[in-house]
Amino acid sequence: MLKSSVDRVAEATPHAIAGRMRGLSDRTLAWLFVAPSIVLLLAVNIFPLIWTIRLSFTNFRVNRPNAAVEFVGLKNYLNILSDRDIWLTMQATAHFLIWTIVLQVLIGFALAYLINKKFRGNDLWTTIIVLPMMLSPAVVGNFWTFLYQPQIGLFNYAVGFLTGADPSSFSMIGDVALAPWAIVIVDTWMWTPFVMLICLAGLRSIPPSIYEAAECDRASRWRQFWTITIPLVLPFLMLAVLFRGIENFKMFDLVVQLTGGGPGSITELTSINLKREAFEKWRTGYASAYAVILFVTVFGLASIYVKALNKVKQR
């Protein structure tokens, strides 16, 4: 069942039973129960966020405790937004984001569609397909560098075997043209099952009676697919895209282990770039401004998207 936060809060309307109890009042208990979580989140998320915003207007550097911290106004923000290299990392991120989502939606939906045919043993095979996404992305990324090695890597060897090309004639993570696809392939390998599971839930939520009715109207299978299946699965699909979009916008561990942003800066996603600024060059103030820009971007895009999602659901 698909629910927005609003629906779910509405459903959980409290029941008027408070008068009957002894001991702590519901009100006290509610605060007692909620407060620790909120305090922890304020301490570890919100307080640091405010601190980040404050730092983003300064030239502070963690590795220069003795240097004077100056207020520089919007300089950090202007420098970032006018930096061509940062726009290139945004482009790299966009390429990664778009292609992983396209591939994962297509393959994930197709798989879910097939699994929904309920052939024997589909449970077992679903579990096997799901395994990659439960693994540690850093460990996976590291190991894929091995699979991608031109002479000894399984991937190159398999491609060579299937196409007859010399396996050592191409290097997935060393070649400018191939590296952006190398990271897309690994991410797709890892996360297609995620989209698949959500699509499967969508397909299974469609009541058979709808198809029966369509069958009575002599609607063709093709027509049924486009007028029933797709619209009813769409909200699920959009949810999958939202989750993958947010996750891949944040992408760091897998790619940093796989290509380290190279060759050159071809696969340097924004998170990797930010890490270099913040924890290698130690330009803390500048990196804070960068982080704030990323927050705003992800929140902005996500909330526009959620609005669209809610619209689709209401249809």
Next chain:
Amino acid sequence: MKFRHARFFAAFGALLAAGAAGTGQASAKELTLCWAAWDPANALVELSKDFEAKSGIKMKFEFVPWPNFADRMLNELNSGGKLCDLMIGDSQWIGGAAENGQYVKLNDFFDKEGIKMSDFIPATVVGYAEWPKNSPNYWAMPAFGDVVGWSYRKDWFSRPELQAEFKEKYGRELTVPKTFGELKDIAQFFQKREIDGKTVYGAAIYTERGSEGITMGVMDVLYSFGFKYENPDKPYELEGYVNSAEAVKGLEFYKELYDCCTPPGHSDAYMSEDIDAYKSGQVALHMNFAFTWPGINADANVGGDKSGYFPNPAGPEGAAYAQLGGQGISVVSSSEKQEDALAYIKWFAQPEIQQKWWQMGGYSALLKVVEDPGFATSQPYAQTFLDSMAIVQDFWAEPSYASLLQAAQKRFHDYVVAGQGTAEDALDGLVKDWTQVFDDEGKY
């Protein structure tokens, strides 16, 4: 089979328990030394057993592999961590560590204990210990001398049929190259050649993107071609020095070498990838820091007479320089055991310990060790080490070194490996980046 498994799990359990116990007891006197995870570090563990026996202090070691070394350790210093009491930190960190008070200044200690910096190879004192450079302010004691040089397959070079073919093709003997131009010819000669039924390649060079790899490689060539970091008369003036016509030629050369003569998939190689390529018999020439030579000399595949060593060849104008590696040993300011840490340095400075250090594969920087008449012939690579050490140059050691290095990594990798733009663009861009960094530092 079952029995073996049982034993294995028992061993695993025991190790887990040992790990847990290790974290529990911190009361006994112990010191933690932080360094990179590599062959010399293993030798230092052995060497330090003498210190443990004499002082009763237990030595703990935290070794981090090279690609993560700077990241992890600078993070440790900047976070004011108490993990490391002693740090064998990279030469370029010295400026930042000194200016930000992360290392203890050692002048008084040296005076008190009679340790004289004039007893060490001058280049290592400037490179590893001094900040500001060429001033008598010491923040470390030279611990491990290192420099980029080359090893090559002597056995392949001495094959008559290859010698004949090479002579016919290039009109000279197949021997150790005297210039980078000759080096490229040799690499090209070996590229994709069948030797003993295996395809081999020309040269393993540095191309790593993440930390400092490609810069350490490119710089060797740039120095020898005529690159200068700044106007010798006007510090921090870069235009025309960093991006001089000679420097452009040097960078173009490095790209040609990368394109023509490296093994497949050599787009992200640093020390360990290059050793792998060389030891597995894939390449004829191998650029690496001198620390790799003892291991190569002892290797079953390529060791002994099969390998030879030579320092960086000369550029077109005849100048030859080599990138300095190596580290000094420092006491970390946030350590609570500075006295014990100084005792370790005092022990390490003794000539007989330094002599033993060299024997175990550590490149001592003590003049008494390296000027010993027997030194140059004590190992097949000893003379090459001395020759290379005489021509060293180092990267910026400014407090802002990390930003300078990151800029170089990006510009060099973008051009050499990713093939974007021209060498001129790359170096012009580098001037722009570095000028920006120095401008932020208030150097102009």
Next chain:
Amino acid sequence: MSSYSVTEPSLRQKWVAGILVVGYALITILPLIWIIATGFKTPSDAIAYPPKTFFTPTVEGYVNVFTTRTRLSQEQLQALGEPTTWYDKLVRKDGLVISGPSRFAERFTNSVIIGFGSTVLCIVLGTVAAYAFSRFKVPLKDDLLFFILSTRMMPPIAVAIPIFLMFRSLGLSDTHAGMILLYTAVNLSLSVWLLKGFIDEIPVEYEEAALIDGYTRFQAFYKVVLPQAATGIASTAIFCLIFAWNEYAFAVLLTSGNAQTAPPFIPTIIGVSGQDWPAVAAGATIFLVPVMVFTILLRKHLLRGITFGAVRK
């Protein structure tokens, strides 16, 4: 082209679907099998060209991942005498001796401590908060719930900058306590949202009956709701554990010698010289096995867990 059927899909459709799905599953599992297999190869088999499908298995990789080794010269080796244990024998044939345990066991232990510590804390905080959100009128409930969820949208590297500063000034850098707190905070959103879903599904009538029987509200929560929510709590716990287990970005930036977990450590496992792939594969396998087991145990709740309870089937 196969398509919908009002009743069951036809046998032929099932066969086609089955073959395609099994084919995909086999391809997708191949890299995983390759990791596990590489752990049992010798270093030279691991980098053989072409890649070796059949090889003589060895546990050298597993020995290497738990030990550090030193290369000795022939004379030194002879002076040492015959190796006594099977693992000594194994490394001796490469001219090495075991010089001590590696850091792997420590890092693995750290992963266990931090993983379980943060999971327990997260479940305790999450359960009570979820119960309150599910049953009580909490002012600004909607906003608070969204706020909790939104904390998960921030890129970890961006969050890490202020956390780094905060931990440094509080002395929490590179400590188990610091990492447990951090992972708890990161996982709390997942735990609150998931558990609220599970608790929402427990009929309120049970508690009402208990209240009528004279239970206090807290007793009703403790004695009636908690047992009912046990399955949900267990699967939420596993999801929190898996996250903390796999997390890399915070671990690599905020831990080093003391509290470092396995994910930043495994890629840095190197041999005596150069990358030791069998040892990396062995370390990865040991690290991945628990997660694989959990995945199989969890398969019924998988979907709910990975979508924050937004999809419930």
